[in-house]
Amino acid sequence: MAAVLHGWRAARVTPLGELHTPPRMTAVLLRLTVQVVLVASLWRGLYANTGTTAGLGRDQAVTYAVLAVLASRLRELDQSAGRDMVLQHMHFGTIVYWYLRPLPPQRYYALRALGEQLYGLVWALGGYVVCLAAGVVEPPESAAVAGVFVVSMLLGQWVLYYVMLVLDQLCFFTIRNNSAMLILIFAQNLLSGVYAPLWFFPDWFITLSGFLPFQATLSVPLSIYVGRIELSDAGVQLAVQAAWVVVLALFTRWVWRRAARRVISQGG
Amino acid sequence: MSQKTMKSLRIVWRITLLNIRASMEYRTEFLLMIAIGAIWQVSVIVFATVLLARFTGMGGWDSSDVLLIPAIRMLAHGLFVLLLGRMHFIGRQIQEGKIDVYLLRPMPVHRQVQLAFFPTNAIGDLLVAAGLMVGALSRSDLDWTTGRVSYLVAAIIGGMLLEAALFTVVASACLRFPAADYWSRWLEELLGTFGSYPLNVLPRAVGGFLTYALPLAFVAYLPTAVLTGHDQDIGVPYWLAAASPLLGIAGYLAARLVWRWSLKHYTGVNG
Numbered sequence: 001m002a003a004v005l006h007g008w009r010a011a012r013v014t015p016l017g018e019l020h021t022p023p024r025m026t027a028v029l030l031r032l033t034v035q036v037v038l039v040a041s042l043w044r045g046l047y048a049n050t051g052t053t054a055g056l057g058r059d060q061a062v063t064y065a066v067l068a069v070l071a072s073r074l075r076e077l078d079q080s081a082g083r084d085m086v087l088q089h090m091h092f093g094t095i096v097y098w099y100l101r102p103l104p105p106q107r108y109y110a111l112r113a114l115g116e117q118l119y120g121l122v123w124a125l126g127g128y129v130v131c132l133a134a135g136v137v138e139p140p141e142s143a144a145v146a147g148v149f150v151v152s153m154l155l156g157q158w159v160l161y162y163v164m165l166v167l168d169q170l171c172f173f174t175i176r177n178n179s180a181m182l183i184l185i186f187a188q189n190l191l192s193g194v195y196a197p198l199w200f201f202p203d204w205f206i207t208l209s210g211f212l213p214f215q216a217t218l219s220v221p222l223s224i225y226v227g228r229i230e231l232s233d234a235g236v237q238l239a240v241q242a243a244w245v246v247v248l249a250l251f252t253r254w255v256w257r258r259a260a261r262r263v264i265s266q267g268g
Numbered sequence: 269m270s271q272k273t274m275k276s277l278r279i280v281w282r283i284t285l286l287n288i289r290a291s292m293e294y295r296t297e298f299l300l301m302i303a304i305g306a307i308w309q310v311s312v313i314v315f316a317t318v319l320l321a322r323f324t325g326m327g328g329w330d331s332s333d334v335l336l337i338p339a340i341r342m343l344a345h346g347l348f349v350l351l352l353g354r355m356h357f358i359g360r361q362i363q364e365g366k367i368d369v370y371l372l373r374p375m376p377v378h379r380q381v382q383l384a385f386f387p388t389n390a391i392g393d394l395l396v397a398a399g400l401m402v403g404a405l406s407r408s409d410l411d412w413t414t415g416r417v418s419y420l421v422a423a424i425i426g427g428m429l430l431e432a433a434l435f436t437v438v439a440s441a442c443l444r445f446p447a448a449d450y451w452s453r454w455l456e457e458l459l460g461t462f463g464s465y466p467l468n469v470l471p472r473a474v475g476g477f478l479t480y481a482l483p484l485a486f487v488a489y490l491p492t493a494v495l496t497g498h499d500q501d502i503g504v505p506y507w508l509a510a511a512s513p514l515l516g517i518a519g520y521l522a523a524r525l526v527w528r529w530s531l532k533h534y535t536g537v538n539g
Contacts, residue, residue, distance in 0.1 A: 024447045031454050038462060038474060045469030046323045053322050083363075182304045190311055195461075200318045 010108050011115030013084065018119070032073065032127055039065045040136050054199040060226040063137040064197050067222050070127045072194060074120035074157060084112075086168035095172075099263055106256045109168070113161050141227055148234045152221035155241035160217040162248035163188055169252065172259035193219035199228060213244045279375075280383065287386035298388055305349070305392025309342050313400060316464050327466030332407040333496040338464035339397070339404040340420070341488035344427030345459070346393035352432040353390065354382045356456070358439040359449025367443070368536040377531055378524070381439075416495060419513075423491035426513030430487050431459065433519035440523070440530035455482075463487055468501050475503045483519065486512040 018024055043065050047058035056064065089095035098105040131137045140146040167184050189195060191214035198206055198219045209215045220237045223229040229237060292298050316338050320331050327334075358381060361367060370380040410416065434455055441448035467475045467489050479485040490502060490509040499506045 021447050023445060024450055027447070027450050027454075031450075034477075038458075038470075038478075041470045041474045042462070042465075045471070046319065046326065048469070049325065050323050183300065183307060186304070186307055186311060190314070195311065195315050196318055200322050201314075 006103055007111050010103060010111035011118070013112050014116045015119035017084075028073075028123065032069070032123070035069050036066055036127065036131060036136065039069050054197070055228055056197060056199055056226070059138050060228065061197065064193075064222050064226050064228075066131055066137050067128070067225060068194050068218060070124045070131070071153075071218055071222070073123040073127070074117050074160075086171045090171045095263055099260065105260075106253075109165065110161075113164070117157055117161070138226070140225055144231060145224065145227070148231060148238070149221055149225045152224050152234070152238055152241060155238065155245060156217045156221045159213055159241060159244045159248065160188075160192075162245070162252055163213060163217065165252050166248070166255070169255045169259055172255075172262050188214050188217070191215060192217045193222065197223075197228075199223070213248065216241045216244050276379075280379070283383045284386060287383065291386050291388050301388035302392040302395075305346075305389030305394075306396045307392070308389070309346070309393050309396035309400075312338055312342060312460055312464055313396070315461075319465070327468040328501070329466050329496070329498065332404070332409065333492065333498070334466060335400075335404040335407060336492045336495065337466065337488045339401040340423055340427055340492055341459070341463045342393070342397035343401055344424050344431060344487060346390055346397040347424065347428040348431045348435075349387050349393050350390035351428070352382060353387050353435075354384050355432065355435040355439040356452055357384070358442050359446055359452070362442055362446050362449075365536060367534060371534075378527060410496065419491070419495060422513035423488070423495070426491065426516030427487040429516035429520040430483060430512075433516070433523035434459075434482075436520070436523035436527050440526045443530040443534045458482065459484060459487070463489070465489075466493075466498075467503065472503065479503050483515070486515050 018028075040062050043062045044058065047061060051057070083089075083092070083094075086095065089098065098108060101108065103111075128137070132139060140149060167188075170184075191198075191209045191212055193215065198209055198215060201209075209219075216237075220229065220241060224231075224234050224237070291301070316335070320326065320334060324331065361381060361384065366384070367377065367381075370377045373380060405412070435452060438448060438452045438455060441451070462470075462478055463484050467478055467485050470478070475485070479490075485503070486509075490504065491512045493499070493502045494506075494510045494512070499509075502509055
């Protein structure tokens with residue numbers, strides 16, 4: 001029971017920060033609304049004189065782009081305002097407190113991420129319902145597609161959690177790493193298809209991204225949703241996503257152990 | 269130039285040199301920062317190239333004309349990052365209480381904010397932007413007369429000032445409401461995503477929003493329309509589009525007034 005209470009308290013850290021600053025929530029709502037309208041308008045405008053391109057029709061492209069915007073809410077909570085980023089903790093030396101609590105740092109990190117993702121899910125789901133009702137996004141073609149999409153999205157978020165964890169773990173090993181973080185975040189956005197569906201990119205780019213975990217976070221689930229990946233091919237993609245989960249879980253577990261040895265504060 | 273101005277410039281130059289030396293203390297980080305500037309800009313090029321390849325004749329414009337839009341925007345953005353870009357990081361400086369320190373020093377706060385660190389990533393930004401501009405100009409069929417080149421230079425400076433004006437207004441809001449820092453990230457994202465294409469591909473209302481509510485169109489799209497002779501279907505009267513560089517200057521001056529007013533009403537975390 002106490003463990004559940006600890007878990008609940010850790011999970012609500014970042015969402016509470018957001019819930020206590022109504023201006024930020026208003027900003028999120030406004031930003032999300034404007035972003036959805038702009039993205040939908042852009043892709044509709046681009047398709048005005050074009051039929052299907054890169055295997056995506058107009059409605060598929062709009063749906064993909066809008067869902068990508070909504071999905072970005074899942075892990076976009078601001079930890080910096082509460083000075084709870086790993087980067088900030090390393091900068092101010094407060095990371096040592098993560099190791100003094102009765103909750104192991106890796107569990108705190110996982111619970112906090114879970115809370116953030118659940119909170120983000122409420123926003124994303126709310127946005128999805130509104131967009132669906134307004135006809136901005138298309139519903140999935142069948143219940144089977146919807147089911148596979150949910151499983152793929154879950155795996156995608158799991159992979160994303162580990163990718164973000166690797167980025168944060170990097171902070172333990174480098175004194176100054178703002179730029180490395182920015183490069184990796186950029187790679188994550190580009191190679192997961194946040195900026196534009198990967199299907200629009202050249203073949204070599206799609207092949208390259210196939211060897212990296214980023215496309216498993218967003219491109220795969222969204223492509224399943226819009227029908228760009230057929231249900232018959234979805235099994236392989238789900239297996240690849242699951243494989244990334246296992247590989248990254250083992251890797252980050254190993255890095256957590258190495259990271260703990262490097263924690264020094266106030267001169268060691 | 270008065271003696272006071274010369275002295276100020278000398279101090280700015282010396283602090284900048286110190287900042288460059290400080291940032292070079294961590295060599296790998298220094299090089300990575302240049303890389304991130306370049307990579308960030310390359311992402312805009314990749315996105316633009318992908319769209320241009322898939323959707324030819326975007327908004328009724330030739331590809332070579334469209335390419336001028338990101339070229340102007342990116343060069344303006346690179347100059348903004350180099351000269352006035354620290355406004356973007358005001359939230360952190362407020363959070364760490366640095367503004368309170370700045371207020372005690374005998375130098376304008378705005379200048380101290382700009383001199384807080386050297387923007388190494390601007391080197392990468394400018395390198396890629398200059399490369400894209402050379403590419404866009406070499407592909408262009410336009411007759412590059414002195415007048416057109418002068419307008420191009422004015423458009424780049426105007427774009428830089430307009431971007432600086434937008435971020436200065438957000439920074440001014442941060443002085444009162446630190447959570448407003450959230451908007452600067454969104455603004456950068458909007459500029460990157462929608463500042464590099466003909467806005468006439470968007471519905472009129474959306475284009476109007478990006479012209480009059482958030483004057484993003486005046487950064488690169490409208491000056492490019494003037495340069496390339498697209499005077500129809502641009503959403504504003506032609507004279508207004510032509511006045512884009514002047515709007516940049518006016519916008520920046522107005523933003524500095526807002527900054528000054530906000531600074532007068534600034535209260536630190538200790539009240």
